[in-house]
Amino acid sequence: MTPSYGVRERTAPAYGARWSRERVETAALRVLRWLTVAFFLVVTLVPFYYMVLLSFRSIQALLLAPGRLWPSLGELTASTYVDVLRSMDEGGQGFLLFMRNSAVLAVLTVIATLLVSIPGAYAVSRLRFSGRRQVHFLFLAVYLFPSIVLAIPLFVLLSLLGLRGSIYPLVVVYISQTVPVSIYMLRNYFETVPRSVEEAAAVDGASRLGVVWRVSIPxxxxxxxxxxxYVFMIAWNEFLFALLFLTEDPANWTVSLGLARLSGSIEIPATVLMAGSVILTLPIVVLFFLAERMLTEGLTSGAEKG
Amino acid sequence: MSLRAREARAGWLFLSPTLVTVLVMVVLPVLWTLMLAFQDVRLINIRQVGLFGNYTLENLSRVLSSPNFAEALRTTLIFTVAGTTLSILLGLAAALCVRRPFRGRTFVRAAMLLPYVAPVVAVTFVWEVMLHPQFGVVNEIGTSLLGWERAIPFLSQEGVALATVIAFEAWRYFPFAFLFLLARLQAIPGDLDEAARVDGATPLQRFRHITFPQLTSVIALLAVLRFIWTFNEFDDIYLLTGGGAGTEVVSVRVFQLLTARADVGEAAAQAMVLAVALVVLLGIYFAFFARRFEETPS
Known part of the structure; x- marks a missing residue:
């Protein structure tokens, strides 16, 4: 048996016992490894498979055969999707509107976050000034700060101003949540842009802003x-602040909030809401896997340094 | 103006949008929470309570003497320690499995990221339905195939519910540990491992003495990050159980006080105690454990 590594097996002839222990361990670990991979595949994929499967079944079919994990062609239906997407006036659950709200909120958050954090990240990674360390610490503290503590004053403030129930104030709340992580991700990249490139542009007479705009950002x-x-994903997935600030007005609910509010009701069949879950999940999963490499590298780039 | 001074000025200028946002949306609100914690405020009388009037220790003493709060803090701690540990252990197992190339690795890796990427509301809903006593697939399989006597109310039975939310937490967040550990594993140069192999070290010995020591710093970092986030976790528990059946953690309690009872003062006091408890625990961690990691060469 050859071990799974790329290097040819070398025997250590003087130690017969060790040799066999090596073999036993290698064989056992190989089996264990495949069992573990199988375990992870089951626990990660089955819930999502179940989500998609149920979204195409009617509630009656589910109640009749709750344990069935494979589709039977006769009972598959897309009426759940029609029901969940249709507006409430037409007797549906209004998810099309929720999707629009989520998209507006997420896109505005992305734009605002980038406007704030690109110059910020550039300053932190490139420019030398006193107080830089303290600024770093402040961002880290904000990033790790319990959002429930923040929720209280913001809830009180927006209640006082009568702004609960509308989307735009929430964008500002979201920026405060996304700017630290956004700066962290951008900073790592700005640091990889060679200084010499910027200096060359500066020598050619470009101003600092010109250098940033024409060289560093591209x-x-x-x-x-x-x-x-990543910021889009955070905003699309966000729940706590949406729950606190948007619950008042169902016309402004996000998909997350809509699903959470409606899942408590007995009248709406679980399979219809499952279709809602698919609608909520699909855009995020697609976006993530389109950009997976970039995202995971951006997030973990600190880890390799140990 | 010197070049240095110009650079410093540009630095602060570029940073100012960020700093203003953080100041207005985070620092000032937190300071306000601190003040609210010492005032007798409810949502209805907040306009009457001045910013600087009526300071009292009543909120704090009510919070600290409440058995429910102590219970919530205990639940938070159990949830956090178990959730953090399990998610890191699962992440480590997953990272070790896909460390070396094999056919289908990209797919396995992608599958393992799903729980972390998917929206929390969607995955909690799927778990709820899967674990449903009447039509959930888990109970159906359990009663018909595994011989359970009756369906287990995973999310509404005292004791079981806490274990379920911990399992959810581990499931949802192991990909985070997985990503970091995998990145670190793949950055370890292979020659040390190879040398130990030639010297006759078995796979387990090589893991114990060569690979694992390279991971301790990342594990320590993960432990801190996951501990902080799990300690403050709200979404998962609120969505799964609403804080019922012995799963009421402090942040869910704060939310209930704030929205259901509109008791701003007590909510603020609780949130503050939560934050202070977190800082104290982190202090203990750094005092006792961090030094050990610093001593291990990496």
Whole structure:
């Protein structure tokens, strides 16, 4: 049996016992490894498979055969999707509107976050000034800060101003949540842009802003795209602040909030809401896997340094 | 103006949008929470309570003497320690499995990221339905194939519910640990491992003495990050159980006080105690454990 590594097996002839222990361990670990992979595939994929499967079944079919994990062609239906997407006036659950709200909120959050954090990240990674360390610490603290603590004053403030129930104030709340992580991701990339490129542009007479605009930002475009996608995902997935600030007005609910509010009701069949879950999940999963490499590298780039 | 001074000025200028946002949306609100915690405020009388009037220790003493709060803090701690540990262990197992190339690795890797990427509301809903006592697939399989006597109310039975939310937490967040550990594993140069192999070290010995020591710093970092986030976790528990059946963690309690009872003062006091408890625990962690990691060469 050859071990799974690329290097040819070398025997250590003087140690017969060790040799066999090596073999036993290698064989056992190989089996264990495949069992573990199988375990992870089951626990990660089955819930999503179940989500998609149920979204195409009627509630009656589910109640009749709750344990069935394979589709039977006769009972598959897309009426759940029609029901969940149709507006409430037409007797549906209004998810089309929720999707529009989520998209507006997420896109505005992305734009605002980038406007704030690109110059911020550039300053933190490129410019030397006193207080830089403290600024770093502040961002880290904000990033790790319990959002429930923040929720209280913001809830009180928006209640006082009568702004609960509308989308735009929420964008500002979201920026405060996304700017630290956005700066962290962008900073790592700005640091990889060679200084000499910028200096060359500066020698040619470009101002600082000109250098950033014409040289650094275009070079960092992949990073900016990755960050934009990540911020979009955060905003699309966000729940707590949407729950606190948008619950008042169902016309402004996001998909997350809509699904959470409606899942408590007995009248709406679970399979219809399952279709809602698919609608909520699909855009995010597609976006993530389009940009997976960029995103995971951007997030973990600190880890390799150990 | 010198070049250095110009650069410093540009730095602060570029940073100002960020700083203003953080100041207005985070720092000032947190300071306000601190003040609210010491005032007798409800949502209805907040306009009457001045910014600087009526300071009292009543909220704090009510929070600290409440058995429910102590219970919530205990639940939070159990949930956090178990959730953090399990998610890191699962992440480590997953990372070790896909460390070396094999056919289908890209697919396996992608599958393992799904729980972390998918929206929390969608995955909690799927779990709820899967675990449903009447039509959930888990109970159906359990009663018909595994011989359970009756369906288990995973999310509404005391004790079981806490274990379920911990399992959910581990499931949802192991990909985070997985990503970091995998990145670190793949950055370890292969020659050390190869040398140990030639010297006759078995796979387990090589893991114990060569691979694992390279991972301790990342594990320590993960432990801190996951601990902080799990300690403050709200979404998962609120969505799965609403804080019922012995799963009420502090952040869910704060939310209930704030929205259902509109008791701003007590909510603020609780949130503050939560934040202070977190800082104290982190302090203990850094005092006792961090030094050990620093001593291990990596």
């Amino acid at each position: 070079l960092a475009m992949p990073a900016i795209t990755a960050t934009a996608l």
